[in-house]
Amino acid sequence: xxxxxxTILDRDCQTxxxxxxxxxxxxxxxxxxDPVGIxxxxxxxxxxxxxxxxxxxxxxxxxxxxxLGVVFVIGAGRIMLRLTTDYPWLEPGIEIVSGVxxxxxxxxxxxxxxxxxxxxxxxxxxxxxxxxxxGKLFGFGAGLVVVQSLLxxxxxxxxxxxxxxxxxxxxxxxxxxxxxxxxxxxxxxIVAAYAMAGPQRRTVVADAVTGWLDRHGTxxxxxxxIGVGAxxxxxxxxxxxxxxxxx
Numbered sequence: 001x002x003x004x005x006x007t008i009l010d011r012d013c014q015t016x017x018x019x020x021x022x023x024x025x026x027x028x029x030x031x032x033x034d035p036v037g038i039x040x041x042x043x044x045x046x047x048x049x050x051x052x053x054x055x056x057x058x059x060x061x062x063x064x065x066x067x068l069g070v071v072f073v074i075g076a077g078r079i080m081l082r083l084t085t086d087y088p089w090l091e092p093g094i095e096i097v098s099g100v101x102x103x104x105x106x107x108x109x110x111x112x113x114x115x116x117x118x119x120x121x122x123x124x125x126x127x128x129x130x131x132x133x134x135g136k137l138f139g140f141g142a143g144l145v146v147v148q149s150l151l152x153x154x155x156x157x158x159x160x161x162x163x164x165x166x167x168x169x170x171x172x173x174x175x176x177x178x179x180x181x182x183x184x185x186x187x188x189x190i191v192a193a194y195a196m197a198g199p200q201r202r203t204v205v206a207d208a209v210t211g212w213l214d215r216h217g218t219x220x221x222x223x224x225x226i227g228v229g230a231x232x233x234x235x236x237x238x239x240x241x242x243x244x245x246x247x
Contacts, residue, residue, distance in 0.1 A: 021165060022178050024246040028158040029182025031228040034148065035217040041190040042206035043130055054191050056134040060141030062180050068146050069159055069176035076163040084164050091164055092245065095236035098153040103229025110222045154228060161246060
């Protein structure tokens, strides 16, 4: 095989790895369902200038995830690259532990539902902050999503998977943007549906989202948590055995 052919083969292999990573990040982002974050959107949309205010909040959330993700990848990437070289079991081990924790959280939500928990609610403190001006809403959206992401094992697993690949800066940014877009898909869809609805139907859209959360929010969170936990465990076990994985 000539050197040119080997170079082309290496590039094709790298491209497939990046595409596989992007697909897994999209899945993990969609799996990071946030019923409280979704519940916030109807509250913002039904305020005066609701579409503009919810857009400010969403833009802050997007920037918060992207900034935190890039910083996390750069910081964790160097560490994980060294550690996974010496301890190849570490990355799949993190996936397995995170999967167990995430599934455990799902069973905890299920237990609370069985014992009368009403489901996701927006606290009075959060409601007050939703009355901030547009610029402050942007900052609040960014800060809120940063705190939530740091507590979210799905985010941590996703960013570790990116960091361990030692990708160029542009590919890191693309990967993190894919995760951010997937993680906020439901919130973006609510704002888009509200904006496209006629003025007479916008209240119906907001009420439909709130009603759906009341009926199915906790169940959705339970299914997502247990399902994602199972997938993370399966991915880690497969990786340990030399098979395909989310990374």
